[in-house]
Amino acid sequence: MALGQRIGRGRRQQKTKQVDRSDLFDEEFLRQLELLQVIARRLIRGRQRAERKTRKVGSGLEFADHREYSPGDDIRNVDWGVYARLGQTLVRLFEEDEDLPLRLVVDVSDSMLTKDGQKLIYAQKIAAALAYVGLAGLDRVGLTAFSAKVHETIPAIRGKGRIFRVFEFLKNTQIGGPTDIYGGCKRVAAQSSQPGVTVVLSDFYDLEGAFDGLNMLRFRKHEVVAIQVLDPIEANPVDTGLRGDVTLVDVEGDDTRDVTLSASLLESYAEAHERFCTHLANKCRSRGMPFFSASIDEPFDDLVLRIFRLGGVLR
Amino acid sequence: MNLAGWALAELGVVFAVGSGVITLLYLLRMRRRQVVVPFAALWDQVTRESESRRLWRKLRRLFSWLVQLLLLALVCLALGDPRPEVWLRDPATTAIVIDTSASMAAAADEDGNTRLTLALERARAEVEALGPADHALIIAAGSEVSVPAPITGEAGTLLRALEEDVAAGPGEADLSRALLLARNALSGRSSPRILVLTDGALDGPALDAVGRCTARGQLEGEARCEVFEIGAEHEVGNVAITAFAARRYPSNHDKVEVLVEVQNLGEQPARFELRVTADGLPVGGKQLELAPGARAREVLPKLEAARERLVAELIALPNDRESAESLGPKIDDRAYAVIPPLDPMEVVLVTDGTNLFLEAALLTLDDYVRLTTLTPSEGDPSNPAIETANVVFYDIADNPLPDPLPDTNLVIFDPHRLDKTPVPVAKLKDLVSPRLSEQKKDHPLLEGVVFKDVNMHSGDSFDIDPGDVALVSHLGDPIVVLREAEHGMLLIGFDLRSSDLPLRTAFPLLVANAVDYFGMREAGFVAAIPIGASRDLALADFGVPGMDVSLLEVTPPDLDPDDDEAPEPQRVRAQDGRFRMRALIPGVYTIAVQDGDAEGSVVEVAVNQANAAASNLESRLDEATVPEASRAGEPPDPAPLSEGPLWTLIMLIAVTLIAIEWATYHRRKTV
Numbered sequence: 001m002a003l004g005q006r007i008g009r010g011r012r013q014q015k016t017k018q019v020d021r022s023d024l025f026d027e028e029f030l031r032q033l034e035l036l037q038v039i040a041r042r043l044i045r046g047r048q049r050a051e052r053k054t055r056k057v058g059s060g061l062e063f064a065d066h067r068e069y070s071p072g073d074d075i076r077n078v079d080w081g082v083y084a085r086l087g088q089t090l091v092r093l094f095e096e097d098e099d100l101p102l103r104l105v106v107d108v109s110d111s112m113l114t115k116d117g118q119k120l121i122y123a124q125k126i127a128a129a130l131a132y133v134g135l136a137g138l139d140r141v142g143l144t145a146f147s148a149k150v151h152e153t154i155p156a157i158r159g160k161g162r163i164f165r166v167f168e169f170l171k172n173t174q175i176g177g178p179t180d181i182y183g184g185c186k187r188v189a190a191q192s193s194q195p196g197v198t199v200v201l202s203d204f205y206d207l208e209g210a211f212d213g214l215n216m217l218r219f220r221k222h223e224v225v226a227i228q229v230l231d232p233i234e235a236n237p238v239d240t241g242l243r244g245d246v247t248l249v250d251v252e253g254d255d256t257r258d259v260t261l262s263a264s265l266l267e268s269y270a271e272a273h274e275r276f277c278t279h280l281a282n283k284c285r286s287r288g289m290p291f292f293s294a295s296i297d298e299p300f301d302d303l304v305l306r307i308f309r310l311g312g313v314l315r
Numbered sequence: 316m317n318l319a320g321w322a323l324a325e326l327g328v329v330f331a332v333g334s335g336v337i338t339l340l341y342l343l344r345m346r347r348r349q350v351v352v353p354f355a356a357l358w359d360q361v362t363r364e365s366e367s368r369r370l371w372r373k374l375r376r377l378f379s380w381l382v383q384l385l386l387l388a389l390v391c392l393a394l395g396d397p398r399p400e401v402w403l404r405d406p407a408t409t410a411i412v413i414d415t416s417a418s419m420a421a422a423a424d425e426d427g428n429t430r431l432t433l434a435l436e437r438a439r440a441e442v443e444a445l446g447p448a449d450h451a452l453i454i455a456a457g458s459e460v461s462v463p464a465p466i467t468g469e470a471g472t473l474l475r476a477l478e479e480d481v482a483a484g485p486g487e488a489d490l491s492r493a494l495l496l497a498r499n500a501l502s503g504r505s506s507p508r509i510l511v512l513t514d515g516a517l518d519g520p521a522l523d524a525v526g527r528c529t530a531r532g533q534l535e536g537e538a539r540c541e542v543f544e545i546g547a548e549h550e551v552g553n554v555a556i557t558a559f560a561a562r563r564y565p566s567n568h569d570k571v572e573v574l575v576e577v578q579n580l581g582e583q584p585a586r587f588e589l590r591v592t593a594d595g596l597p598v599g600g601k602q603l604e605l606a607p608g609a610r611a612r613e614v615l616p617k618l619e620a621a622r623e624r625l626v627a628e629l630i631a632l633p634n635d636r637e638s639a640e641s642l643g644p645k646i647d648d649r650a651y652a653v654i655p656p657l658d659p660m661e662v663v664l665v666t667d668g669t670n671l672f673l674e675a676a677l678l679t680l681d682d683y684v685r686l687t688t689l690t691p692s693e694g695d696p697s698n699p700a701i702e703t704a705n706v707v708f709y710d711i712a713d714n715p716l717p718d719p720l721p722d723t724n725l726v727i728f729d730p731h732r733l734d735k736t737p738v739p740v741a742k743l744k745d746l747v748s749p750r751l752s753e754q755k756k757d758h759p760l761l762e763g764v765v766f767k768d769v770n771m772h773s774g775d776s777f778d779i780d781p782g783d784v785a786l787v788s789h790l791g792d793p794i795v796v797l798r799e800a801e802h803g804m805l806l807i808g809f810d811l812r813s814s815d816l817p818l819r820t821a822f823p824l825l826v827a828n829a830v831d832y833f834g835m836r837e838a839g840f841v842a843a844i845p846i847g848a849s850r851d852l853a854l855a856d857f858g859v860p861g862m863d864v865s866l867l868e869v870t871p872p873d874l875d876p877d878d879d880e881a882p883e884p885q886r887v888r889a890q891d892g893r894f895r896m897r898a899l900i901p902g903v904y905t906i907a908v909q910d911g912d913a914e915g916s917v918v919e920v921a922v923n924q925a926n927a928a929a930s931n932l933e934s935r936l937d938e939a940t941v942p943e944a945s946r947a948g949e950p951p952d953p954a955p956l957s958e959g960p961l962w963t964l965i966m967l968i969a970v971t972l973i974a975i976e977w978a979t980y981h982r983r984k985t986v
Contacts, residue, residue, distance in 0.1 A: 205353055248358050253355070
């Protein structure tokens with residue numbers, strides 16, 4: 001394989017958004033999703049009920065608590081038994097059944113487009129799978145594609161039949177632009193009237209904004225799940241055979257740097273990349289945010305099942 | 316160094332254009348490849364650490380550019396076809412004549428190098444200086460002339476021949492034939508040159524040959540003749556065995572008498588041991604000390620030696636470095652001898668038959684004496700028995716002695732009985748009842764003989780001349796006299812019949828001593844054959860009556876007795892009882908007669924260097940023989956390359972450089 005193909009064939013080619021997504025969701029993929037949905041529901045059912053609930057009290061059927069009667073309360077909720085025994089006028093409170101949204105946030109920046117956009121395609125497949133499982137579970141599912149230039153959103157939808165809209169969105173959304181995780185997360189938070197489970201799929205190649213963006217969502221009461229999509233060649237380019245004097249061009253900007261690539265330098269890069277990923281994962285986990293690292297070499301359905309096994313994404 | 320191909324100006328243009336193109340291509344090559352990376356910020360972190368190596372990277376680029384220019388320069392140089400000066404001169408042919416005589420084995424310096432070692436070094440230098448069109452041949456001039464390497468331009472062949480086929484041997488250098496061969500070999504060749512490598516210790520013919528060679532070398536059109544003298548400045552001693560022979564005693568075949576001649580040819584006194592061995596066992600020896608130039612003839616009597624082969628050796632005294640150094644090369648410190656067979660002596664007894672004691676004493680010696688008894692009338696010198704006799708005893712009482720006396724060894728009793736006698740020793744006076752009061756005890760004739768108390772009636776004393784030996788005397792008057800001339804004459808001045816000597820044990824001893832003494836005078840030492848490539852020899856000299864012999868088989872000495880492989884015999888033609896023998900190795904040769912009446916006869920012959928001239932290590936080269944102009948100078952410098960055009964080597968270097976550059980480029984060592 002040519003050297004340039006390993007990391008990037010050329011700056012212009014990488015930034016043209018020529019990722020072929022026409023066959024992204026074919027019949028085979030749909031069958032995989034159906035199977036995945038069955039397996040995933042079995043995993044989830046073994047842990048909790050199918051529907052998602054809020055923690056609010058309201059008009060549900062399941063008793064939650066008592067409180068003092070206030071004028072204006074529905075008199076039908078007064079607990080007459082308590083009144084008869086204790087002489088106090090208390091009203092019964094019930095947990096309110098409410099479907100919480102699952103929001104899938106996909107990074108579509110240029111860094112996700114290297115190697116014919118394999119990282120983006122991988123992230124979109126995961127997003128589609130999670131969306132399918134969510135829609136099949138009567139959850140509301142919303143999607144957002146973001147970069148510094150792009151921010152497209154599907155409002156929360158419900159019902160398994162809407163999965164094709166999800167597919168259409170993922171196939172046709174704009175791609176490209178620099179990575180801006182913090183900005184993307186910030187806009188997601190602003191658009192979300194109701195916090196829910198927010199799954200962020202990205203390579204997180206943003207030294208400053210990666211964790212800040214995720215942390216900001218958490219601050220807005222989102223239950224954040226981070227899935228880092230990585231290309232193993234990018235993570236460890238030692239075996240690419242790339243050596244000598246080259247000009248490194250940033251795929252997301254005009255920054256260039258003349259370097260002499262050597263085995264030791266490539267090893268240093270691999271170690272720095274490993275440190276970066278580990279540091280990000282540790283910070284996320286320390287704040288209760290599940291963090292998954294996914295290599296594009298790994299089948300996407302394996303990753304999805306791994307996510308469901310750990311729990312927290314769907315209930 | 317000269318350019319035989321493109322001119323320097325043309326090469327300059329090619330180099331200038333080529334270097335311009337290379338520089339342009341190099342600049343194009345230096346354009347960096349662009350590699351797109353998804354996470355430049357992380358790359359910034361790690362590349363910041365390697366900034367310090369930027370200078371080395373620049374140097375690597377410069378080095379790579381210089382390598383390209385060097386490659387271009389090498390190609391230009393190859394186009395120029397450079398050739399050393401030595402290649403451009405006319406091709407020369409050199410005949411290297413190496414003296415391989417015995418003296419070349421002498422030490423030539425303090426490091427222990429022999430003269431031959433230095434000669435070979437010089438020869439190697441000459442070979443290594445040959446240009447690609449030059450030729451050389453190597454001639455080894457020892458006792459026999461050989462050509463280890465014929466005319467060739469291949470230095471490897473010449474060097475191999477010098478390494479393997481040139482060694483010092485015994486004998487003199489036959490430079491006459493060697494130089495004649497060299498001159499013939501160089502005939503018709505361009506720039507002929509003869510280089511003689513010798514120590515100058517040559518015999519007359521060799522010196523003459525060198526002188527002729529150098530003289531002709533001065534002439535136009537003749538081969539230049541140069542002499543390189545080796546080891547002249549290093550003084551070295553040498554002691555040589557110049558003669559060695561042995562013979563048996565007629566009366567005792569188990570004992571031998573050995574004659575050894577030793578000469579000190581060095582400038583310093585020499586101390587050493589002379590040792591004679593038979594089959595490796597010492598049978599005799601003597602410690603000797605010789606002044607410079609002195610020669611000693613040593614006779615070692617009555618050595619126990621039942622075998623027929625003897626070896627004489629000069630051995631350094633133990634723990635005496637000077638002794639070892641004074642002996643010089645070992646090649647002449649060893650000599651061989653074959654003890655010749657001893658025929659019975661022909662003894663004639665002329666007697667009137669009245670004294671049987673004498674005949675009886677002679678008959679006891681019948682193992683090695685063939686006795687013929689004659690009457691006084693038959694004792695004439697013309698008698699065939701007397702003509703061939705080794706010793707004649709005259710005991711004829713009142714009968715007259717023949718006049719003249721036979722020309723052989725004589726023992727005469729009472730020679731002055733008659734007034735007229737042919738005996739050359741005059742009578743001094745008559746003696747009555749003489750007493751044998753004095754006797755020369757240390758004389759061989761009187762060994763074991765005691766005349767004390769011998770009684771006699773009368774006798775005569777002799778009037779001896781200077782040189783005569785008075786063996787026994789009566790109060791100072793010689794009564795038994797030995798006269799040494801061409802033949803010996805023992806005169807006993809009394810009649811046996813008038814004394815009691817025959818009754819004493821001294822009598823048979825005296826008779827035996829007389830036979831031995833005269834037998835030893837007659838039976839001379841058989842000299843060894845000197846070393847030579849073609850020695851003319853007569854079969855009769857070895858006791859083989861072979862006028863009809865036409866074929867001989869000569870077996871050279873076995874140099875390595877421990878080896879099972881016996882030396883290969885050589886077939887030699889003989890004619891009229893003579894033959895030519897190739898004797899190049901000292902030792903004992905075996906000659907077997909293959910046909911004729913003597914078929915089956917086997918004789919042994921010793922071959923020795925035994926030549927004082929060959930052992931003389933002193934150079935005899937002088938200005939007249941070798942003028943200064945004909946003396947070879949310092950060794951030439953080795954040719955840069957002896958074979959092949961230089962441009963191929965340059966291209967080989969260029970290709971190697973390309974390979975190295977290619978390999979390092981692909982390992983990112985160069986850019």
